Amino acid sequence: MDLTLEHITHRYSDVPVLQDISLHIPAGEILCIIGPSGCGKSTLLRLIGGLERPDSGQVLQLGTPPEGCLNPLTYVFQDFALLPWRSVGGNISLVLEDHGIRGKAADAIIADVLARTRLSDFRNALPRQLSGGMKQRVAIARALAVNPAVMLLDEPLSALDAQTRELLMEDLVALWTRQPFTGIYVTHNLAEAVRLGHRIAILSRRPGQLREVIKVETPLGDRHAGQPELESLQARLWQMMKDEAVAADQELLNV
Amino acid sequence: MSDADPARPVPFRGGGFRPVAKRGTGIVVFLLLLALVEWGTRAGWIGNLTLPRPSDVGVTLVDLARSGQLWVHLIPSLTRLAVGSLLGVTVGIGVGVMIGLFSHVRAGLVPLVAALFPIPKIALLPLFVIWFGIDEASKYALIALGTFTPTVVSTYGAVDNVDRTLIRMGQSFGLSWLSIVRKIVLPGALPGILSGLRVSIAIGIILLVAAEMLGAQYGIGAYVLQAGSLYDLERLFAGVVILSALGVLTSAIVGVLERRLLVWRG
Ligand SMILES: Nc1ncnc2c1ncn2[C@@H]1O[C@H](COP(=O)(O)OP(=O)(O)OP(=O)(O)O)[C@@H](O)[C@H]1O
Ligand SMILES: [Mg+2]
Numbered sequence: 361m362d363l364t365l366e367h368i369t370h371r372y373s374d375v376p377v378l379q380d381i382s383l384h385i386p387a388g389e390i391l392c393i394i395g396p397s398g399c400g401k402s403t404l405l406r407l408i409g410g411l412e413r414p415d416s417g418q419v420l421q422l423g424t425p426p427e428g429c430l431n432p433l434t435y436v437f438q439d440f441a442l443l444p445w446r447s448v449g450g451n452i453s454l455v456l457e458d459h460g461i462r463g464k465a466a467d468a469i470i471a472d473v474l475a476r477t478r479l480s481d482f483r484n485a486l487p488r489q490l491s492g493g494m495k496q497r498v499a500i501a502r503a504l505a506v507n508p509a510v511m512l513l514d515e516p517l518s519a520l521d522a523q524t525r526e527l528l529m530e531d532l533v534a535l536w537t538r539q540p541f542t543g544i545y546v547t548h549n550l551a552e553a554v555r556l557g558h559r560i561a562i563l564s565r566r567p568g569q570l571r572e573v574i575k576v577e578t579p580l581g582d583r584h585a586g587q588p589e590l591e592s593l594q595a596r597l598w599q600m601m602k603d604e605a606v607a608a609d610q611e612l613l614n615v
Numbered sequence: 616m617s618d619a620d621p622a623r624p625v626p627f628r629g630g631g632f633r634p635v636a637k638r639g640t641g642i643v644v645f646l647l648l649l650a651l652v653e654w655g656t657r658a659g660w661i662g663n664l665t666l667p668r669p670s671d672v673g674v675t676l677v678d679l680a681r682s683g684q685l686w687v688h689l690i691p692s693l694t695r696l697a698v699g700s701l702l703g704v705t706v707g708i709g710v711g712v713m714i715g716l717f718s719h720v721r722a723g724l725v726p727l728v729a730a731l732f733p734i735p736k737i738a739l740l741p742l743f744v745i746w747f748g749i750d751e752a753s754k755y756a757l758i759a760l761g762t763f764t765p766t767v768v769s770t771y772g773a774v775d776n777v778d779r780t781l782i783r784m785g786q787s788f789g790l791s792w793l794s795i796v797r798k799i800v801l802p803g804a805l806p807g808i809l810s811g812l813r814v815s816i817a818i819g820i821i822l823l824v825a826a827e828m829l830g831a832q833y834g835i836g837a838y839v840l841q842a843g844s845l846y847d848l849e850r851l852f853a854g855v856v857i858l859s860a861l862g863v864l865t866s867a868i869v870g871v872l873e874r875r876l877l878v879w880r881g
Contacts, residue, residue, distance in 0.1 A: 409787060411787060430789075439783060441801065443781060445802045455788040458790050458791055506788065610831070
């Protein structure tokens with residue numbers, strides 16, 4: 361399933377947040393969105409997933425979601441959004457119950473996604489017993505359980521430490537290699553963007569406008585930390601963003 | 616820094632501000648107080664019109680239990696408390712959840728609840744007697760109304776405090792409205808609802824006694840009133856002890872509920 365954004369414009373009361381954003385995301389591709397803080401990245405993601413309506417413009421899905429897809433547009437949140445009163449298994453079954461998947465069928469799906477995220481031993485643990493990285497893996501497992509056509513990830517690794525982030529990036533690449541998914545990955549971490557994005561979209565400071573879309577040629581599986589071409593790309597991205605970031609920072613000071 | 620400076624351990628500045636329940640301390644304090652009063656009344660520096668002797672109160676309690684009079688008073692009281700607060704609390708939780716979920720209900724009912732809350736409910740007893748009769752129904756209604764308002768306030772506060780990102784998450788996975796309420800909003804509000812329950816039931820006990828004092832033949836309130844009007848301090852205090860025990864008991868029941876239902880909080 362492809363996604364197309366057509367001239368998305370959005371404002372909160374009188375503050376314009378996003379201005380005329382058009383993008384096409386083909387199936388099986390991960391698009392990273394970077395931009396200075398407050399430029400409307402999270403807002404854009406909420407608009408794409410239908411949690412909010414844009415003031416003008418529209419988000420279109422092209423084609424039908426694949427067979428067995430329970431929730432075409434599925435989020436992974438920065439703060440995990442796990443129900444603290446449900447076990448790991450219960451958090452995953454939560455999103456299956458409404459589709460009438462219970463008992464054996466649910467068990468099979470839960471076991472499968474937990475195995476894919478290396479969490480099989482923690483099925484009965486409560487969220488408070490897990491580390492941050494494990495919580496986010498549970499959230500990813502939950503997203504995988506509904507077999508999404510598009511994954512919407514809003515800074516999924518920002519709450520984690522650098523080592524855990526590195527491990528989870530590898531996990532995400534492994535998951536994508538095993539079964540390519542369409543992804544929109546919002547981050548302010550340029551290293552994540554160059555590791556995970558097939559393309560990287562750069563937004564300007566608020567009101568967010570699309571400044572540039574950069575294609576990264578290296579296949580996902582061949583990228584790793586500290587690679588020279590990724591480093592130089594990262595430096596280039598930082599050059600582009602620096603002025604915007606400084607200006608955005610000043611703006612916040614002047615509020 | 617010179618070499619002559621002695622090495623000193625860094626002074627400890629943390630700790631405190633985290634009271635933990637120490638098992639048995641409450642009982643020890645209680646017993647010490649009792650012992651003090653017992654000693655005072657026996658030694659004579661507490662006059663026998665100031666405070667009754669704790670051992671005499673104990674004897675009165677035992678007699679009350681032996682003669683069966685205890686149950687004659689306790690059972691109607693417990694029934695009134697149970698029926699009245701069950702009614703008030705269930706309706707209160709229902710209304711509170713509605714206020715938490717629907718803007719129109721909130722706009723319509725929050726001012727009403729705010730207006731009802733500060734009314735001393737006991738002042739309404741004569742009205743309830745006219746509406747529901749002199750018998751049990753008016754007492755049920757009084758206790759129900761008294762527990763209703765605090766339950767509503769704590770329930771809608773608890774619903775308001777449910778983490779919005781969890782609700783957003785539910786919506787993003789396409790959960791139905793009912794599922795979101797049942798599986799996210801209600802469990803998320805449960806801690807707040809249960810701690811509100813403690814306050815509501817304590818208010819229920821106060822109203823129970825007041826209602827029984829104003830018009831009941833049997834009941835702990837009636838028993839305390841009779842004893843008071845005869846200046847029978849032993850019996851008065853026996854009644855008070857029973858009421859305190861009732862308060863401790865209901866609070867313990869809520870505590871058990873919390874431990875059972877909120878295991879996930881750790
Ligand atoms: N619900 C809302 N109501 C009003 N203003 C909002 C709302 N959500 C976001 N905003 C404002 O819109 C702007 C963009 O917010 P958004 O969260 O999309 O930015 P972001 O790019 O995700 O920032 P960050 O990098 O800090 O996550 C901000 O100025 C924010 O204050
Ligand atoms: Mg954001």
